[in-house]
Amino acid sequence: MLEETACSGEMNGLKDRHSFGGAWTLLKLAVLENYLSAFTVALKNQNFRLVYVDAFAGTGRCDVKMAGSTTTVDGSARIALQVNPPFDHCCFMELAPKKLAALQSLATEYSDRSIEIIHGDANSALRDLCGKFDWRNTRAVLFLDPYGLHVEWATLQAIADTKAIDVWYLFPYSGLYRQAAKKAENIDPEKEAAITRILGTDDWRKKFYEPEKQLSIFGDEGETRAASHSQMLKYVSERLKGVFPAVSEPKIFCQSTGAPLFALYFAASNPSPRAFGLAIKIAKGVINAL
Ligand SMILES: C[S@@+](CC[C@H](N)C(=O)[O-])C[C@H]1O[C@@H](n2cnc3c(N)ncnc32)[C@H](O)[C@@H]1O
Numbered sequence: 001m002l003e004e005t006a007c008s009g010e011m012n013g014l015k016d017r018h019s020f021g022g023a024w025t026l027l028k029l030a031v032l033e034n035y036l037s038a039f040t041v042a043l044k045n046q047n048f049r050l051v052y053v054d055a056f057a058g059t060g061r062c063d064v065k066m067a068g069s070t071t072t073v074d075g076s077a078r079i080a081l082q083v084n085p086p087f088d089h090c091c092f093m094e095l096a097p098k099k100l101a102a103l104q105s106l107a108t109e110y111s112d113r114s115i116e117i118i119h120g121d122a123n124s125a126l127r128d129l130c131g132k133f134d135w136r137n138t139r140a141v142l143f144l145d146p147y148g149l150h151v152e153w154a155t156l157q158a159i160a161d162t163k164a165i166d167v168w169y170l171f172p173y174s175g176l177y178r179q180a181a182k183k184a185e186n187i188d189p190e191k192e193a194a195i196t197r198i199l200g201t202d203d204w205r206k207k208f209y210e211p212e213k214q215l216s217i218f219g220d221e222g223e224t225r226a227a228s229h230s231q232m233l234k235y236v237s238e239r240l241k242g243v244f245p246a247v248s249e250p251k252i253f254c255q256s257t258g259a260p261l262f263a264l265y266f267a268a269s270n271p272s273p274r275a276f277g278l279a280i281k282i283a284k285g286v287i288n289a290l
Pocket residue numbers: 020029055056057058059060061062074075076077093094095096099120121122123145146147150
C-alpha cells in the first residue's frame with residue numbers, strides 16, 4: 001500500500017515519474033505549500049537568509065494513485081521552488097540514484113536559483129547541513145517525508161539544536177505499528193533497533209507492552225502490545241516535545257479501515273516564544289484549512 005510502484009516512466013523517457021502515496025499525499029503537499037508561502041511572506045522583511053530543505057526529495061513530481069486512477073501533481077521539491085517570495089536557497093537530498101537525474105533537470109529548469117542537490121542518506125546529509133549554516137542569520141523549513149522508519153532521533157536532535165529550523169515531519173506511524181509486533185517475542189533485534197532509532201530511546205517497550213495475563217504453553221510470561229493507536233501516537237508526540245520547544249497536534253491520515261497510516265507533525269526549533277508562537281499559529285492554520 002505504501003510501497004513505491006515500479007517507475008515505468010524511466011522506460012518512456014519521463015525521468016521525473018515517481019508513483020507513491022494516496023489521498024494523504026495531496027493533503028500533505030497542500031499543507032507544505034501553504035506553510036512555505038506563509039513562511040516566506042512572514043519573514044520577507046527580516047534580515048534572514050531563507051532556506052528550504054527537502055531531505056527525502058523524490059523527483060519533483062508525484063504520480064498519486066487514488067480510487068483506481070492516477071493523478072500527476074507537483075512534488076515537494078517543485079512546490080518549494082514555486083513559492084513566492086522565493087527561498088534564497090533550496091537543498092534537495094535524495095538517496096536513490098535514479099531520482100537524481102530528475103532533480104538535476106529541475107535545477108536546470110530553475111537555473112537562476114540557488115539549488116543544492118545532495119546524493120546520500122538524509123540523516124548524515126542533515127547532520128552535516130546543521131553544522132554548515134550560520135543559524136544566527138539563516139532560517140529554514142525542513143520537510144521530512146520518508147517512506148518508512150528512516151529518520152534517526154540523533155538527526156532530530158541536531159535539527160532542534162540549530163534553533164532555526166521549522167520541521168514538517170510525516171511520521172510513518174503504520175511502519176512503527178507494524179514493527180512493534182503484537183507479541184513482544186516476535187520483535188526481532190533489527191526491528192527493535194529501528195524503533196529505538198526513530199524514537200531515541202528503548203523506553204517504548206515499557207510504554208507499549210504489558211505482561212500477558214496467561215502464561216504461554218511453555219510456562220513463560222510473555223509480553224503483549226497493550227497500547228492503543230492513540231496511546232502510541234501520544235507517546236510519539238511526547239518524545240518530539242522532549243526535543244523541540246513547540247510541537248503541533250499531529251494531523252492523522254488514516255486508511256479506509258480507520259487505522260492510522262501517518263501522523264503529520266509540525267515542530268519549531270526556535271526557543272523564542274514569539275518565534276515558535278507565530279510558527280505554530282501558521283502551522284495550525286494550514287492544517288485546519290484542510
Ligand atoms: C515519499 S518519497 C518523497 C516524496 C517527495 N517528498 C515528494 O513530495 O515528491 C521518499 C523519498 O525518499 C527517498 N529516500 C529513501 N530513503 C532515503 C534516505 N535514507 N535518504 C534520502 N532519501 C531517501 C526515496 O528514494 C524517495 O524518493
